[in-house]
Amino acid sequence: MSGLRLDGIRSRALGPLDLTVAAGELVFVSGPSGSGKSLLLRAVADLDPHEGEVWLGEEPRSRIAPSIWRRRVGLLPAEAFWWAESVGEHLPVIRSTHADRAASTHRRLLSAPLHPAILRLSKPFRRAPRRVSNHPALPDHSTITDWLGHLGFAPDVLGWSVTRLSTGERQRLALVRLLAQTPEALLLDEATANLDPSSGARVESVVEAYRKTRGAAVLWVSHDPGQRRRIGGRSLVIRNERLEPEA
Numbered sequence: 657m658s659g660l661r662l663d664g665i666r667s668r669a670l671g672p673l674d675l676t677v678a679a680g681e682l683v684f685v686s687g688p689s690g691s692g693k694s695l696l697l698r699a700v701a702d703l704d705p706h707e708g709e710v711w712l713g714e715e716p717r718s719r720i721a722p723s724i725w726r727r728r729v730g731l732l733p734a735e736a737f738w739w740a741e742s743v744g745e746h747l748p749v750i751r752s753t754h755a756d757r758a759a760s761t762h763r764r765l766l767s768a769p770l771h772p773a774i775l776r777l778s779k780p781f782r783r784a785p786r787r788v789s790n791h792p793a794l795p796d797h798s799t800i801t802d803w804l805g806h807l808g809f810a811p812d813v814l815g816w817s818v819t820r821l822s823t824g825e826r827q828r829l830a831l832v833r834l835l836a837q838t839p840e841a842l843l844l845d846e847a848t849a850n851l852d853p854s855s856g857a858r859v860e861s862v863v864e865a866y867r868k869t870r871g872a873a874v875l876w877v878s879h880d881p882g883q884r885r886r887i888g889g890r891s892l893v894i895r896n897e898r899l900e901p902e903a
């Protein structure tokens with residue numbers, strides 16, 4: 657795993673900022689509303705225009721394709737966007753199962769005798785499904801089921817429509833969706849803001865387990881001093897557009 661290094665990051669109303677988060681290290685960021693905490697995370701995730709460079713280990717972000725960068729440096733936004741109909745469709749391991757099934761149907765149809773009816777049938781499968789399973793360390797189904805269980809969900813949540821999700825359910829499931837990409841660094845924007853204390857504690861323990869087992873660098877925006885004390889790690893605060901150690 658790799659550490660995260662911010663080198664002269666300057667976004668609107670923020671910076672320049674330098675910060676190193678070692679592999680496996682957790683750094684909390686707090687600060688008044690509007691001080692630039694989300695801007696900071698969005699700049700690191702390369703979602704907003706900004707100056708400066710971010711390094712993941714020895715690799716500068718400028719040499720990594722944006723889509724790959726965002727998978728390796730995963731942002732959990734305060735309000736996650738859901739685009740597909742069911743929860744499971746947002747998880748790469750589930751999507752790849754669908755894709756693999758389609759690919760095997762495609763292969764079966766191509767190896768079948770070229771009967772016109774089969775040719776007609778094979779048309780929808782002509783375009784090879786997009787491979788999403790070549791990431792070196794995508795979690796298997798049981799890892800995802802474990803994360804879901806730790807966060808208080810039975811596996812059938814994967815079939816739930818996203819329209820029924822409560823705010824807190826969305827927040828917890830967005831974490832599973834993020835971890836399912838096996839990011840090397842996590843950017844968490846108020847990951848427990850909408851949760852009761854018990855659900856918040858579940859999120860904390862899943863993030864901590866992920867950080868420790870994967871050696872992920874974690875940059876966590878949190879307004880909750882109790883959470884920062886409970887988990888430990890370095891605590892920084894944004895003041896006057898700069899990062900300072902929390903007093």
Ligand SMILES: Nc1ncnc2c1ncn2[C@@H]1O[C@H](COP(=O)(O)OP(=O)(O)OP(=O)(O)O)[C@@H](O)[C@H]1O
Nearest residue numbers: 668669687688689690691692693694695696734879
């Ligand atoms: N797209 C934008 N255009 C103009 N100003 C913006 C934009 N996005 C954020 N800002 C401004 O930048 C400042 C920092 O915003 P940011 O969302 O980072 O605050 P924050 O510290 O995360 O606050 P909160 O704790 O309330 O979530 C705010 O004054 C905000 O209005």
